[in-house]
Amino acid sequence: MAATYITMAELRTLLGIGTLYLDATVEEVAQASEDILKKYLWFNTVPISGTALASNVATIYTPVPHELRIDQSVVISSAGTVFNGTKTITGTTIYSFTYAKTASDQLAHVVRPYGLVTAEFHAQDYATVPAIREAAATLASTIWNARQMPGATTVTIDGFIANPFALGGTLIGKVKGLIAPYMSPSSMIG
Numbered sequence: 001m002a003a004t005y006i007t008m009a010e011l012r013t014l015l016g017i018g019t020l021y022l023d024a025t026v027e028e029v030a031q032a033s034e035d036i037l038k039k040y041l042w043f044n045t046v047p048i049s050g051t052a053l054a055s056n057v058a059t060i061y062t063p064v065p066h067e068l069r070i071d072q073s074v075v076i077s078s079a080g081t082v083f084n085g086t087k088t089i090t091g092t093t094i095y096s097f098t099y100a101k102t103a104s105d106q107l108a109h110v111v112r113p114y115g116l117v118t119a120e121f122h123a124q125d126y127a128t129v130p131a132i133r134e135a136a137a138t139l140a141s142t143i144w145n146a147r148q149m150p151g152a153t154t155v156t157i158d159g160f161i162a163n164p165f166a167l168g169g170t171l172i173g174k175v176k177g178l179i180a181p182y183m184s185p186s187s188m189i190g
Contacts, residue, residue: 001031002027002030002031003027003030003031003033003034003136004034004127005030005033005034005037005126005127005132005133005135005136006030006033006034006133006136006137006140007030008023008026008027008030010030010137011026011029011030011137011140011141011144012026014137014140014141015141015144029140029143029144029147030136030140032139032140032143033136033137033139033140033143034136036139036171036172037126037132037135037136037139037175037179039187040172040179040183040184040187041126041132041179041182041183041184041187042182042183042184042185042187043118043184044118044119044120045116045117045118045119046062046064046066046067046068046116046117046119047062047063047064047114047115047116047117048060048061048062048076048078048079048111048114048115048116048117049061049062049063049110049111049114050108050109050110050111051079051080051082051083051106051108051109051111051115052106052107052108052109053082053083053101053103053104053105053106054105054106055105056100056101056102056103057090057098057099057100057101058082058083058087058098058099058100058101058103059096059097059098059108060076060079060083060096060097060098060099060115060117061095061096061108062095062096062097062117063095063114064095065094065095066092066094066095066097066117068089068092068097068117068119069089069092070089070090070091070092071088071089072088072089072119072120073086073087073088073089073119073120074086074087074088074089074117074118074119075087075117075118076115076116076117077115077116077118078111078113078114078115078116079111079115079116080111080115082101082103082106083101083115084115087099087101088100126182129182131178131179131181131182132178132179132182134175134178135175135178135179138174138175138178139171139174139175142171142174
């Protein structure tokens with residue numbers, strides 16, 4: 001899947017690198033910036049902390065109340081091949097939901113790292129929001145420069161000047177002003 005918040009072609013133009021680097025290398029940086037942003041943006045998602053399967057009924061456990069409903073279509077990912085895919089919910093509790101799944105029984109087990117449930121989301125596509133695209137460009141260029149400058153240093157006329165770690169805790173701080181209206185409340189805690 002190709003990055004959409006900043007495309008490979010857009011990143012090549014932004015960096016002025018033409019075709020000097022492999023497509024896979026440039027795409028990896030574009031995708032990394034999108035992946036970072038997606039952790040902070042507000043989507044209709046719920047983490048998956050556990051799964052079980054008994055008598056052709058799959059159960060998905062969530063560590064937080066999920067607010068999903070019966071007959072809602074969801075996409076399950078990173079929960080194991082038996083559970084992944086588009087499913088229609090047949091039952092709910094505050095911290096779990098079920099759907100029909102024909103497969104061998106599986107005892108309940110934890111999912112680490114958490115899997116993800118994605119429900120319908122009827123909002124603007126973030127790839128079309130100018131502020132999100134600018135944030136992706138900023139992150140991608142920072143990641144690119146960190147890859148090109150070993151030791152996180154910058155060369156100036158006077159010599160080397162050490163920079164703070166470009167990919168450290170302040171990375172998302174560079175773009176918070178751009179993405180603030182679109183941030184998930186859960187990404188603002190801590």
